Amino acid sequence: MTTPRPRPRLDADNRAFWTGGAEGKLNIHKCGECGQYTHPPKPLCRHCHSENVASEAVAGTGAVDTYTINHQQWMPGLEVPFVIARVRLDGVPGVILTTNIVNCAVDEVAFDDPVRVVFEEQDGIWFPLFEKVR
């Protein structure tokens, strides 16, 4: 995809998520009190409301929860088709990421496929994409 990806505006809550790829890390907010995860990241735990939350690198593997093959060229130059998927993250119960499944043909993606994160960098943002574990 040569079209620039829409760029998230970085703030105190989301910076670790969108820049962790520089160190090869997929960072998710975790509570220091109850141990549960909060995504999208917020300055408090959505489970116990503690403010003792911080981003922590997770395994970066997961499974395809559901997906769609996008054929519509939403933006000029956008190369289609491509796969948009929801990925359930291993070891991070309750957190799902919308992402792209890359490095395979679009018709090779199926439910529950094991996948792992691969980062694509664009102007300091590290987009967490996923590829199938073969």
Place this chain on the structure above:
Amino acid sequence: MAEKHAYITGVGQSEVGVRLTRSPLLLTVDAVRDALDEAGLTIEQIDGVATYPGKASGYLGFSPVGSDELIEALGIKSKWHLGGMEMGAQLSAIQAAALAVQAGLARHVVCFRTVYEAAALARPDEYPPLRRETVDGPSQWTAPFFAISAGNWIAQYATRHMKRYGMTREQLAQVALNAHRNAAINPKARAIVKEPLTLDKYMSARLISTPFCLYDCDRFTDCSTVVIVSAQDALDEVRCTPIRIVATSGSVDRYSWDQVEWPASYETGADLWKRTDYKPKDVDTIQFYDGFAFLPITWLEGLGFVGKGEGHRFIEGGTRIARDGELPMNTHGGQLGAGRMHGFGFAHEAVTQLRGSGGARQIPGDPKVAVATSGGGPMAAALLLARD
């Protein structure tokens, strides 16, 4: 004291078109006049205004007119007004108006939704498109992956229904086929749908985001739709058949398109029945939001007309949801057939059918109870309406 109800006393609509040149404020005024005529009210009797989502300054085609602008333009002596997006969904503006008249804050509230998305595409200098170079809020979790449209997000719920419950594209197609059949005899839909849709044509249409093809996605439209909500003790001022707002709901577990297993139509659907003795079996017609074709299936299941995972089998073949079927759906053509009125078209049509004023598309059997819904994903609102 018995609970005071709120009633819909007038519905109105402007011309419905594609790339209209009449200004969106004037389209709104046209729809207000149409609704006032129907209710037998004058603008001097209107003392409240509610709209969804309010004027969208950064994306004017989506919502070019706000409630304050309409108050100013028509000299409405308003005692209560509202315009906003942070509510259940589009029809929640009508829910809020019902609460306002029940609380005595106003007697007759004009609720409106004006869309100008087709005209905006044709006139980008006047109506600039939404900019996507930088995103924040909820869209930062989808747009960076070119999951730009709600169609991409909702398609993933539909894909899962196919995997888990065996829904087929032929079953899904019935939403669009039914919409086109009904739109074909709706004079207001003439600018939107010009040719009949067949299953063959549907199956060979270009794909947008699997399983959705072109016909599963609603069409940008220019129009304004108005619903007037009146207080029970103001009904002696109208000359029309009032339609009672029996119950409303708009519930959400999490405001997220991707962190939930099910869209909010399930929670909102279940909650609608908690404030009424009516049951799904009492409903004569359903007007279900179909911005994307899978959504009516979630409403069928969420409202308990069928069990979870059974919606696609209910609509199979299209006979049950046809105008002469057991549960006529989207009798004006929905947004797939009559254009993207963004939610308000379903309330307009429910009232039209309950009053028996559907003309060629009027359903048989003297319908008395209807459900109108709007929304998908984390947005959902439902209205239960009855002619007493």
